[in-house]
Structures are given as structure tokens and as C-alpha cells.
Amino acid sequence: MRWTLPNILTLLRVGCIPFLVVAFYLAGPYAGFLSALIFLIAAITDWLDGWLARTLNQESEFGAFMDPVADKLIVATALVLLVAHYDNIWITLAAMVIIGREILVSALREWMARSGRSESVAVTIVAKFKTTLQMTAITLLLWRAFKPNNDIWLMAGYVAMAIAVFLTLWSMWNYLQVMLGKATDNETA
Numbered sequence: 001m002r003w004t005l006p007n008i009l010t011l012l013r014v015g016c017i018p019f020l021v022v023a024f025y026l027a028g029p030y031a032g033f034l035s036a037l038i039f040l041i042a043a044i045t046d047w048l049d050g051w052l053a054r055t056l057n058q059e060s061e062f063g064a065f066m067d068p069v070a071d072k073l074i075v076a077t078a079l080v081l082l083v084a085h086y087d088n089i090w091i092t093l094a095a096m097v098i099i100g101r102e103i104l105v106s107a108l109r110e111w112m113a114r115s116g117r118s119e120s121v122a123v124t125i126v127a128k129f130k131t132t133l134q135m136t137a138i139t140l141l142l143w144r145a146f147k148p149n150n151d152i153w154l155m156a157g158y159v160a161m162a163i164a165v166f167l168t169l170w171s172m173w174n175y176l177q178v179m180l181g182k183a184t185d186n187e188t189a
Helices: 007-025 029-053 063-088 087-116 125-143 152-188
Strands: none
Touching: 007 029, 007 063, 007 087, 029 125, 063 087, 063 125, 063 152, 125 152
16 A cells, blocks of 8 residues: 555545544534534545545555445444434435445445456446435534434435435446346356
């Protein structure tokens, strides 16, 4: 691994995870704000490390591998915190869909890479919108976690999460079509 700024930002995102958990459970009246701030900083580094890697010509195999892993780790951690806190079916279903899709797409990317077709599972524009909306929803839900249920920002977080889940399913379907096409290709070959 080369110690480039994009790789350092990716590793810092992983390093944010314990601070996110501690802030959520131990920060008292500032728990929502502090955990949302940590998550938001991590979300910004997700965009920033990729942009810097391309701009500074510092793309690396380590970064290509670790960047999505870091994203999945912090998102899954935040979703587990939200499921435990909100204790309702909507957040639980959203977390199941998002985490399940990430596992499925990771497995699909591995399978396609082994068959030499990794370019056919490149990140789509739908997946980019999904990620942006997902990060926004999680940030809002963390920020407003300890507020009344009629809080406008909390409601916005629920709406953003619902749209993110829709985009998650849509992008998963796009990836599944690639997988089904590959499976059909193998059967006819």
C-alpha cells in the first residue's frame, strides 16, 4: 500500500467507526449531533478520496479495494445503530435491504472479476445517487435520533431513507441483470 492522501482518507473513514459508536451512546445531549457530524465527515471523505485519487493520479489497487469496504463498514455500523435506536420495522427493513444489497453486489463484483468481466459491474449513476441519498438519510436520522417523532428533519430523514431504499433495489436489479446475463452466457457456451 502506498501512503497517498486518498488512501489515508479511506483509512480515516474506517477509523471513524469506533468514534461514531462512542458518540452515539456516550455523548449525552450531543449524541445525535456528534454522531451525525462524524458520519458526515466520513461521507465527505468518501467523495473526496475518490476525487483526489483521480485528480492527483493516485489511484491504486489498495484504494480500489479498500474504498468500498470502508463505505460498507461505516454505513452498516450506522444502520445497526439506527435499527437499535429506532426499533421500528421501517428502519429495520431499510437496513436489511441496504446491507443485503451491498453483500450481494460485493459477491457479484468478485464473481465477475474472477471471470474477467469486472467492467460489466462498474458503478452506475443510479448507484451514485443511491449512495448520496443513503448518506443524507443516515446523517439526518443520526442527527435527529433523540428528537420528537414529529421533528421535520427526522421526517426528511425517513423520506430520504425510503427513496434511498427504492434506489438501492433499482441498482441491485441492474446488477442482478448483469449476473443473470453472465449465468446465461455460461450455460450457452
